[in-house]
Amino acid sequence: MANVYIHIPFCQRICHYCDFPKRVSKTEQIDEYLLALEKEIKMYQLREKLDTLYLGGGTPSILNEKQLHMLKRITSQFSFNNNYEFTIECNPEHITTEKVNFYKEMGVNRISLGVQTFNDRLLKLLNRGHKKTDVINAINIIKTSGINNVSIDLIYAIPMQTMENLKEDLEIIKTLDLTHISAYSLILEEKTVFEKMINDKKMTLVDNEIEAEMFQFIMKNLKEIGFKHYEISNYAKNNYESKHNKIYWQNQTYYGFGMGASGYLGNIRYYNENHVQSYINKIDQNQCPIMNQDQLTLDDQIKEEMLLGFRLMDGIKIEEINNKYNINVLDYFKDQITQLLKKGWITIDQSIKLSETGLFFGNEVFELFI
Numbered sequence: 001m002a003n004v005y006i007h008i009p010f011c012q013r014i015c016h017y018c019d020f021p022k023r024v025s026k027t028e029q030i031d032e033y034l035l036a037l038e039k040e041i042k043m044y045q046l047r048e049k050l051d052t053l054y055l056g057g058g059t060p061s062i063l064n065e066k067q068l069h070m071l072k073r074i075t076s077q078f079s080f081n082n083n084y085e086f087t088i089e090c091n092p093e094h095i096t097t098e099k100v101n102f103y104k105e106m107g108v109n110r111i112s113l114g115v116q117t118f119n120d121r122l123l124k125l126l127n128r129g130h131k132k133t134d135v136i137n138a139i140n141i142i143k144t145s146g147i148n149n150v151s152i153d154l155i156y157a158i159p160m161q162t163m164e165n166l167k168e169d170l171e172i173i174k175t176l177d178l179t180h181i182s183a184y185s186l187i188l189e190e191k192t193v194f195e196k197m198i199n200d201k202k203m204t205l206v207d208n209e210i211e212a213e214m215f216q217f218i219m220k221n222l223k224e225i226g227f228k229h230y231e232i233s234n235y236a237k238n239n240y241e242s243k244h245n246k247i248y249w250q251n252q253t254y255y256g257f258g259m260g261a262s263g264y265l266g267n268i269r270y271y272n273e274n275h276v277q278s279y280i281n282k283i284d285q286n287q288c289p290i291m292n293q294d295q296l297t298l299d300d301q302i303k304e305e306m307l308l309g310f311r312l313m314d315g316i317k318i319e320e321i322n323n324k325y326n327i328n329v330l331d332y333f334k335d336q337i338t339q340l341l342k343k344g345w346i347t348i349d350q351s352i353k354l355s356e357t358g359l360f361f362g363n364e365v366f367e368l369f370i
């Protein structure tokens, strides 16, 4: 069994909040990049069948027809297990019937749409390339083409967003037939347009109390319409939890291919070259594009397992972690656990998990395990 992430680091425009590894697209460079990607994957001679394949970005949906055929050649190197999950991230404005049919031919069975909000004024502020109507059209096209597993990304606590705006987003969501929602609060990242606007006092961040109110509102409303809250920022209907993302949260191994991608194999976490041209050059010279790798000690691995496990609503299963690392986790982290129990931020039964109050202090909890 194997899991694969492939990074397509190109975007047509740069969103004002984004610090992901990406470049504004240039057709020729994308062609070269896809050739390099194909070569990198071949270097690994991966024989295992895949449980999950995730094409993320950047914006994989900007690829033109020729590039899509190159991508198909790349993904056809893999074979899949039954019940595999194959996701592609798309921007709503790129969705056409032809593209979705092509994705289906490639084996894609899940589409993750970068929606962020349905409010056209806020979409403009975020510098997204779509409007509310593009999202509705995209979802209709995807469903009509026969891909039923559709996830959307939502951002809340956007500067200038009101509770009323968020309520309108949730009202629209109720009318859509979605299987999965990822809802993240806006994080102010370094070297973004938003950071400059905040520093120049052109706008202000949503205050913490309103952000917490928004988080609560999303949790409550999605639960009411049948979504299970299974990870701090993720909600799924009818067992459509993201199999691929659970690999990360359950600290399982995966391959990462492409510029800026990371992977986790054995006890090694590796990071690929973070610049498109350097990545392409390395592959052209038959060099491995890994730029950095960390060999995790047993203590690192246990801490990572805690950090990631706290993100899941089911938490960290005590027996599993004890058996996996031959420890008694309650002793291993005695000080941290005592402190968190005192604050009421965690609960313990068969698992250790964040309490309802603890959900609002996730970052403070994570810090104790770094």
Ligand code: SF4
Residues within 6 Å of the ligand: 010, 011, 013, 014, 015, 018, 019, 020, 022, 057, 058, 059, 114
């Ligand atoms: S948010 Fe997505 S589409 Fe926007 S710049 Fe970042 S990677 Fe590109």
